[in-house]
Structure formats: structure tokens, C-alpha cells
Amino acid sequence: MIKGSNVSLASLSENAGSVIVSLGWASTTGEGDADVSVLLLDANGKVRSDADFYFYNNPVAPDGSVHLLGKTPTEQGSEDRIGFDMTAVPADIDRMVVAASRYDGTRFGELDDLTLSLADGAGENLLHFAIGDADAVSAIIFGELYRRGDEWKFRAVGQGYESGLAGLAMDFGVDIDDDADDGTVEEEQEAGEEAGAASSEREAIHQAPGADPAAGPGVDPAAGPAPARASGLLKPDVDVPAARPPEEDSGPQQPAARPRTAKKKITLPKAPRKSLAENESWREARLFPVSALKNDRDRETRATSVLLSVMAQVPEFGRRITAAFGAPAGRMETFTEVALRHGDTPRRPDGVIRVERAGKLWTALVETKTNGNPLKPDQVQAYMDIAARRGYEAVITLSNDVALEGSPLVDVKVDGRRKHKVALWHLSWADVAHQAQMLLRHEGVGNMAHAWLLQELLHYLQHDNSGCHGFQNMGPAWVPVRNGIDDETLSQGDPRALDVVESWERLIRQVCLGLGGELGQKVLPVQRARRGTDQGARRARLADQLCADGKLHSEVRIEGTPGVLAITADLRTGKLRTSVEVAAPEQGYPLSWAKRLIRSLAEAPADLHVETLVEGVTGGPRGTLERLRPEPADLLPKDGAPVTGFRLSLFKSMGSTRGNAESGFIRSVDEAVQRFYTTVVLPLDRPTPGRSLA
Numbered sequence: 047m048i049k050g051s052n053v054s055l056a057s058l059s060e061n062a063g064s065v066i067v068s069l070g071w072a073s074t075t076g077e078g079d080a081d082v083s084v085l086l087l088d089a090n091g092k093v094r095s096d097a098d099f100y101f102y103n104n105p106v107a108p109d110g111s112v113h114l115l116g117k118t119p120t121e122q123g124s125e126d127r128i129g130f131d132m133t134a135v136p137a138d139i140d141r142m143v144v145a146a147s148r149y150d151g152t153r154f155g156e157l158d159d160l161t162l163s164l165a166d167g168a169g170e171n172l173l174h175f176a177i178g179d180a181d182a183v184s185a186i187i188f189g190e191l192y193r194r195g196d197e198w199k200f201r202a203v204g205q206g207y208e209s210g211l212a213g214l215a216m217d218f219g220v221d222i223d224d225d226a227d228d229g230t231v232e233e234e235q236e237a238g239e240e241a242g243a244a245s246s247e248r249e250a251i252h253q254a255p256g257a258d259p260a261a262g263p264g265v266d267p268a269a270g271p272a273p274a275r276a277s278g279l280l281k282p283d284v285d286v287p288a289a290r291p292p293e294e295d296s297g298p299q300q301p302a303a304r305p306r307t308a309k310k311k312i313t314l315p316k317a318p319r320k321s322l323a324e325n326e327s328w329r330e331a332r333l334f335p336v337s338a339l340k341n342d343r344d345r346e347t348r349a350t351s352v353l354l355s356v357m358a359q360v361p362e363f364g365r366r367i368t369a370a371f372g373a374p375a376g377r378m379e380t381f382t383e384v385a386l387r388h389g390d391t392p393r394r395p396d397g398v399i400r401v402e403r404a405g406k407l408w409t410a411l412v413e414t415k416t417n418g419n420p421l422k423p424d425q426v427q428a429y430m431d432i433a434a435r436r437g438y439e440a441v442i443t444l445s446n447d448v449a450l451e452g453s454p455l456v457d458v459k460v461d462g463r464r465k466h467k468v469a470l471w472h473l474s475w476a477d478v479a480h481q482a483q484m485l486l487r488h489e490g491v492g493n494m495a496h497a498w499l500l501q502e503l504l505h506y507l508q509h510d511n512s513g514c515h516g517f518q519n520m521g522p523a524w525v526p527v528r529n530g531i532d533d534e535t536l537s538q539g540d541p542r543a544l545d546v547v548e549s550w551e552r553l554i555r556q557v558c559l560g561l562g563g564e565l566g567q568k569v570l571p572v573q574r575a576r577r578g579t580d581q582g583a584r585r586a587r588l589a590d591q592l593c594a595d596g597k598l599h600s601e602v603r604i605e606g607t608p609g610v611l612a613i614t615a616d617l618r619t620g621k622l623r624t625s626v627e628v629a630a631p632e633q634g635y636p637l638s639w640a641k642r643l644i645r646s647l648a649e650a651p652a653d654l655h656v657e658t659l660v661e662g663v664t665g666g667p668r669g670t671l672e673r674l675r676p677e678p679a680d681l682l683p684k685d686g687a688p689v690t691g692f693r694l695s696l697f698k699s700m701g702s703t704r705g706n707a708e709s710g711f712i713r714s715v716d717e718a719v720q721r722f723y724t725t726v727v728l729p730l731d732r733p734t735p736g737r738s739l740a
Contacts, residue, residue: 047175050203051188053428054194055132058173059166061439061467062198063406064131064372066115066169069146069188072123072159080128080157084213085143085218087137089176093220094138099220101211110375110403111135112142117568123159125569130191131374132198133404141192147185147211154180154206162188164200167439168374169469175202178720184210202486204582246466275329291650333499334506345416345513347382349446349506353379353478354412356503357399360496366481368399371410371440371471375405380539386432387412393428399442409438415445416475416513426470433468440469448474448552450519452581476516479507488566491562491590517556520549520711524704531596531617543589547598554600554613557719561604572601572610592617607727615711624722625695627659628730636689643692647671649724655695656681661688694730696722 047053055062069082086098086107093099095645100107113129118541128144135142144162150153160177175189183206190201207214212222236511292434321330334352340344358380362582365375378401397412411429415421421443429441448473449455458470485491486500523542530536536543554571560567573584592598596618601610607626614623630639640658647654656674657682666689667681674680683689698721701714 047173047202049175049177051097052199053173055166055191055198055200057165059168059170061134061166061168061170062172062485064129064164064167065172065191065372066372067130067144067189067191068125068163068165069128069144070123070125070159070161070163071154071157076150079117079124080126080146080148080154080159081211082128082144083145083215084113084114085127085145085215085260086112086139087141087142087143087218088138089355091140096140096220099218100216101670106213106375107134109134109136111139113375114369115360117570121244123157127370129372130542131403132191133406134374139193141190143187144188145185145187145211145214147214149184149210151643152573153182153184154186155182155685160186160188162202166467167469168467169471170467171370173206177204178207179204185214185215193465196455200242212642220675223266226550244333254404295325308664320340332505333502336506336509336511337509339363339513342419342513345511346396346414346419348576349416349475349512350412350414351382353396353444354382354504356499358520360485360491360499362491362496363482363500364487366485367473367478368401368410368589371437371442372469373401373408374403374406374409376401376408378402386436388432395432396427396444406441408720409433409436410440410442410471411438412442412444415443418446418519420447421445421456423456423458426601427458430458430460434466437466438468440471442471442473444473444475444478446514446518447472448555450474450548450555450581453548453585474516474556474559475507475514475555476559478514479504479516480563482507483559483563484566487563516559517549517552518712519703520553521545522550524711527592528617531593536591536593538590540593543592544585547585547589547592550600550615553715554602557613557716560716561602561719561723567605569604572603578597604723604727608730611719611722613715613726614704615715620700620702622698622700622718623695624718625693626730627691627693629691630689636682637679639689639692640681643681644671644675644678646729647694647726649729651696653696654726655697657693657695659691659693660690661690663687681732693728696726 055065064576069080071078071080081102083099083101085093085100088094094518097104100112100114102114106112110131111134115127115129117124117126117630126146130142146154154160157180160180162175162177163171164173165171175187177188180186187203187205187207189203191198192201193199207217212342215222229692241735321328321388323330334348336348339348358365358378361378364378365373371373381398381400382396383394385394386400387393395411396414399410399412401408410432412587413421413426415430426443431439433439443456445455447455454470455472456470460467482500486497486504491497491500491561506512523545527536527540527542527546529541530540530686553572558571596616598615598617600613602613603610609627609629612625612627614625615621616623628643630636643656648657650671652670652672654671655668656671657668660666660683663683666683666687669680681692695717698714698718700709700718701709
């Protein structure tokens with residue numbers, strides 16, 4: 047589409063009752079980002095109330111019409127998605143504006159490839175709109191969905207705002223709270239303690255006075271926490287109005303609070319309470335026991351039933367899992383052991399998910415695998431055919447494997463002659479655990495019973511006998527590739543090198559899920575690639591690079607931390623390197639920078655390597671933290687060359703086996719990232735007074 051053009055959604059798809067709008071952007075540095083927002087407008091072009099403004103602190107409409115689904119990494123940047131249930135949009139809403147904004151003085155002209163795409167409920171892309179003239183604006187209206195009679199249409203807008211998110215929102219009638227007093231109190235909540243379970247304590251949350259710290263059962267805290275902002279619009283707490291009050295007179299009411307667009311303050315959970323058991327041989331009674339699981343079929347059956355039952359009983363969790371698959375917000379029921387006719391013999395999918403909204407049903411079939419068992423293409427194909435014939439919306443596969451962009455786990459054939467199209471989605475057990483952790487430890491759920499159920503689900507998934515541990519094996523190509531690198535017989539073009547590169551990418555994605563669940567922050571892999579390069583070509587290039595230098599390399603971005611965390615596995619030396627680069631401040635003197643850096647790393651490991659980055663020089667002064675603590679001046683170049691920053695690195699031996707055992711490669715990578723973040727990155731992210739590098 048071009049700017050100003052419009053199109054009817056019904057003319058593009060029969061599944062336009064629900065759509066997903068994706069806004070994407072790229073950055074040459076990999077550091078550019080933005081946030082999406084949606085405004086619901088009446089016939090006068092204004093919001094009915096501040097509650098019609100949806101953004102990172104108000105991500106879900108109570109009626110399910112709008113749902114901000116969060117960011118996902120793409121080849122060159124990131125993509126932020128919004129789910130719309132067109133059947134749930136109130137009748138007095140005339141159009142829905144889709145926008146994005148930047149912060150901290152950044153502008154959209156600094157980003158590349160600004161795009162909007164729209165997909166139907168089956169996941170099929172219907173339209174694409176690219177914006178090429180963003181320039182010095184900090185907010186952009188990408189497009190709008192609007193009514194014409196009984197149908198919905200889309201218009202490509204591409205209008206910029208120099209006044210940012212505040213100016214855009216106020217133009218449509220939102221009353222932004224710029225000047226209200228901060229006056230916040232810190233409350234601590236314990237999840238599950240009073241329910242009799244040994245569970246993690248809830249995080250400390252900054253709230254406005256009188257705000258309710260617990261979301262109701264019908265509220266879905268779907269989006270993860272947003273980065274802290276630094277502008278006059280933003281305040282250090284969250285105070286977003288709920289749905290508009292009833293029309294009937296209910297006596298004097300307090301005036302509705304105005305939106306404030308800063309994230310909740312999140313802290314890590316405290317240690318669980320001390321057990322009352324006499325010794326370690328006593329085992330706590332669990333809601334979902336794993337001791338009786340004897341084979342993979344038992345594990346698949348129980349894991350499916352456990353997951354689906356918790357999804358149905360904890361609305362926040364069920365909605366969080368299914369929203370990304372295009373499911374509407376509504377009453378959910380889940381089933382196992384369902385027989386569906388297919389040819390001469392019935393098929394039994396592992397599970398079925400049904401969501402009802404406004405008398406309409408959304409249905410997904412679920413196929414589950416545990417341990418290292420792969421998905422079977424013929425099984426998945428059969429379920430796709432059954433779903434298409436019965437008018438179901440989706441098939442969801444669930445296993446320990448991690449799906450990669452552009453590389454489907456299972457190839458299925460879609461009959462183009464069928465009017466009804468079925469979406470195929472994949473979910474990793476690691477992603478299930480991540481979503482449970484985010485709700486339980488960081489965002490909160492409706493009540494103590496829900497918290498206890500999620501705690502039991504997490505315990506089940508993390509038990510050694512459940513078979514739901516996520517990606518656990520680098521594959522059969524791992525040992526031959528390592529041997530080929532050792533004896534220099536691995537040649538470029540060897541397909542086994544490509545298998546290892548894909549396994550490495552799956553591992554890094556899982557590391558991001560695990561670390562993000564622990565921190566309550568967005569942790570995403572950074573994929574730097576030449577513009578126009580598809581995923582297959584990018585991985586082929588990385589495979590050739592592995593053959594040439596024997597190294598696997600990835601970068602991870604942790605929200606709110608300086609720089610990116612780089613992870614390098616050198617298969618020749620058997621060493622793992624985790625590192626981060628810290629840019630030099632714009633003001634001050636290099637010696638002051640070096641001293642402040644060393645002070646901020648007072649608790650870091652003595653074997654931490656610190657290297658000075660010098661403009662125009664490949665390698666600057668370097669040394670271990672143990673040697674540099676008494677002499678920070680040793681980091682300064684002798685010739686006075688300009689210092690651009692510092693690189694901090696830790697090295698450790700990597701596991702020798704391909705799995706997740708004590709001696710395994712996967713565990714060694716996970717431990718290396720955890721150690722580097724907690725001992726090096728975290729002190730830089732949260733410096734004590736007087737110890738900031740800047």
C-alpha cells in the first residue's frame with residue numbers, strides 16, 4: 047500500500063473478524079526501538095475517555111477488542127504486534143488509530159525499514175505498508191482501522207508528530223498527567239504464602255495512593271514491562287484507568303485518574319520460606335506429581351493435561367498463551383483425549399482449546415511432545431486437515447524444540463482450494479515456563495489460588511522427570527563438527543555446520559527466555575544481517591564462518607542495561623566468552639572513567655578481563671580486574687589516543703558433551719550468561735552513588 051490508500055478487510059480475507067497488526071523497524075546499530083499505542087475514537091475523532099488509550103502500561107481492552115502482544119526480534123530489528131478482535135469493538139467506536147512513539151530525544155529518522163503489516167486470524171499476511179519519510183519526528187500514526195457501514199477498512203496514514211506520544215494522545219482527547227505529584231508507596235506482596243505453598247514472594251511495586259495492587263481475574267497483564275522513559279510525560283508509577291464507570295448514578299465518585307506512562311517498578315523475588323521438613327528426604331506433596339511417570343506417552347499425556355487445566359483455571363495465564371495465536375479474549379475451556387474422525391480411523395489430538403466470545407467459538411488442536419521426541423509431520427498434517435474440515439482456527443504444536451524464524455519445525459501442505467485456512471503455531475515448553483514466571487514473579491495474577499497453581503505448574507515443568515525442560519540437545523551434528531574443527535577437516539558447505547548453527551540459535555533463544563523470566567525484563571537475541579538477506583542465507587553465512595574460524599557468536603539485548611551481551615563459543619579452544627562493551631561518557635577525562643569503572647566492579651570476579659577501546663586501534667590496553675584495581679591508570683593508552691569505551695569479558699571452559707548434563711555444552715552456556723549478568727552487568731546497570739561511569 048501507499049500513503050493515503052485504503053482497502054476493505056473483507057475483500058482480502060474471510061477470516062478478518064480478528065486481525066494482527068505488526069509494526070516493524072530496523073537499526074544499523076541494533077539498538078533502536080519504539081513502542082506501539084492504539085487509540086479508539088468515536089465519530090467526533092476523539093477518545094470517549096482516557097481508557098480508550100492503549101499503550102505499554104494499559105495493554106489490554108477489558109472487552110478484548112485490543113491486545114498489545116509485545117515485541118519479537120526480526121532479522122534486522124524488532125516487530126511489535128497488536129491483536130484486534132473486530133467483533134468485540136464497541137458500536138460507538140468509529141476508528142482505531144495505530145501509532146508508535148520513541149523516547150529519550152530519539153527520532154524515527156534514525157530507524158530504517160519502518161513497516162506495517164496486517165494478518166488475518168489464520169496468520170496469513172494481507173497487506174504491507176512502508177514509511178520512507180519519517181525524519182525528525184518522535185511519534186508516527188502508521189495507519190487506522192475504520193468503519194464504513196457494516197465493514198471494516200484499513201487506511202495507510204504515515205503521519206508524524208514532533209511532539210511525541212504526549213502530543214499525539216492529547217490531539218485525540220487523552221488527558222495526560224504531566225504534573226501530578228509522584229507520591230508513591232512501596233508495597234510488598236507474597237504470592238501463595240497464605241495458601242500453604244512454599245512459593246516466591248511477589249515483587250515490590252510502586253503504586254499511586256489508593257490503587258489496587260492486584261489485577262482482577264478478568265484482567266490480562268499481557269505485555270512485559272516497558273523500558274523506563276525520561277521525559278516530562280513520564281512518571282515513576284502506573285495509574286491507568288479501567289473501563290468507564292457505569293452510567294447509573296451511584297453517588298459521589300472520585301475523579302478518574304489520568305494515564306501516566308511509566309512502568310511498574312519490578313524487583314526480583316525473595317528466597318522462599320524455610321521448609322518445616324525434618325530433613326531433605328521429606329518430599330512436599332505436589333498437586334501435579336511426577337514420580338509415577340514411566341514412559342514418554344505418560345509424560346505427554348500428563349504434561350498436556352496439567353498445562354491445559356491451568357490455562358483454563360488461571361485466565362491471565364491462558365490468555366497470555368493463546369493471545370499470540372489470534373485467540374479472542376473470552377471464556378476458555380480445555381479438553382484432552384478427544385476423538386475426531388479422519389478417514390476410516392479416528393484421530394486423538396493430545397488436547398483441544400476452545401474460547402467463546404459473543405457466541406462465537408475459536409478452536410485449536412494441540413499436539414504435544416516431551417523429552418527429545420520430534421514432532422511427526424504426518425500427525426501434524428492430519429490435524430491440519432481435520433481442523434480445516436471442521437472450521438477450527440489453529441493447530442498448536444508443543445515440544446522442547448524452539449522454532450526459528452523462516453525455518454518451520456514441520457512442513458505441512460495447505461490445500462489452497464479450501465476457503466477456510468488454519469494457522470499452524472509452535473510453542474516451546476521453555477516459553478510456557480517463561481510466561482508462568484513472568485506472571486508469578488513479576489506481573490502478578492488475580493488471586494492467591496491462581497499464584498499457587500502457577501507455582502505448581504512451574505515445579506512440574508522444571509522437574510527432571512517431567513520431560514518439559516526445553517531445548518536440551520545440540521543434535522547429532524555437534525560431535526562431528528567439533529571433531530572436524532579440531533582436526534581441520536570441516537569444510538565450508540558441510541550441512542552439519544548449518545545444523546549446529548541452527549541449534550546454537552535455538553539455545554540462545556532459550557537462554558533469553560530463561561533470563562527474561564528470572565529478571566522480569568525483555569531479553570531478546572540481536573540478529574545483525576545485511577539488508578535483504580533472508581534467514582536461510584544468514585544462517586548459511588554463519589555456518590561458513592564457523593567452518594573458517596571455529597566460533598559460534600551471538601548477541602543478546604537485556605532491557606535497561608548498557609550495550610549488548612555478547613556470547614562466543616570457541617570450539618577450537620573449548621572456551622566460552624561472555625562480554626559487554628561500555629561506551630565512554632561524552633564528558634570528563636579518561637582516567638576518571640577508568641577509576642569509576644573499576645569502582646563499580648568492586649564485587650566482580652577478579653579474573654574479569656577489562657580492555658580499553660581506542661579509536662582507530664584494534665586492541666587497546668587490557669588486564670584482569672585483579673591487576674587493575676590498584677592501578678586503573680594502566681587502562682589508558684600511552685600515546686593519549688582517544689578512548690571510545692571499555693570491553694568487559696569473562697572466560698570459562700565449555701561443556702564437552704552436546705546435552706544439558708553437568709558436563710554438557712548447553713548448561714555451560716546458560717551458567718556463563720547467568721554468572722556474567724549477575725556479577726558484571728548488574729553492577730553496571732545499578733551503580734551505587736558516586737560509582738557511575740558517566
